[in-house]
Amino acid sequence: MNAHESTAPPSFVILQIGNRRFALPSETVVELAPPVRLHRFPHTSPLLAGVIVRRGRIVPVYDAASLLVGRPASGQRFYLIARRQADRASDLGAIAVNGECELASGDVLPPGADRSAWVAGTLELADDSVEVLNFSALPAFHPGDASNSRGKESES
């Protein structure tokens, strides 16, 4: 590791869900997939909207909007595919986004004590601050746990 690598600020993919922006560590992001068909079938797992097929793999799609902004995704036709840690292995998952993603770097402040478990911290940008998502923690929560996020969106 050289000196440049050790001092470079971490990079993040900024994405929009509903009317809010969130950040995902760029090293967890696999790709921004174009609009593809969402396949649905019966299941009882909370927060899962269905699956997409991408590059020969079946990728589960999380209804992150219900959790993060308090309502199901609408008008979000692209899929951000990212790695999530499950036990000691990693698996892929996707969340629906509107396609407007950007790469940004900045300092991350630790999450406040009252923040939800899926918030890994707050990314300080030049003109804004956005919550950094802990993608691995998202699936552990039911939509009913989203009251905090719903409140935040109504404030924005």
Place this chain on the structure above:
Amino acid sequence: MKAPGELRVKPRRTHHPERVILFYVSGQVFAIAAEAVQEIRSTDSLAGAAMEIENPELAKVRHTLERGRQAYYVVNACLHFYLPVERPTLLLILRDLPVAVLVDRIDRMAEILAIYPLPQAFAGEERGWYRGLTYLDDTVIPVIDPAGFLSAEEYRSLDRSQKAGSGSSELARVVQS
């Protein structure tokens, strides 16, 4: 680049194409191995052969059916998969299990080359419902696990209801959990 510990989701390829029956329940298509189905009958043709069974704990089973010397618990697939209830017209009588499944309609038979494991994110009852997923004609279709229609505890509960109702159990069958 493959991340350390990343799960490689590879389909379970069969040595030979597997024949499946595609059927619909409440607008949702499912696949089941053709060899798991002994017989397909219309509900009308079996109306006289079905007997009511009362088990308030298990709404998806309301009838038993006698075919030959074998009795079957009739599972309403709409209720099993928590789908809106429609009027089923067909009964899939399973092979090797005392289960018959009410479905809406048969689509067709098909051959599948691979079954993909259900992604780990699916952690609910569906892990018992499905053998996995298959991809056919640009559609992801869940492949039914016939053993998932009734759990061992559900068999025991139904057997108790059966005994209470008739004094004898035609379906006393040990099903390992």
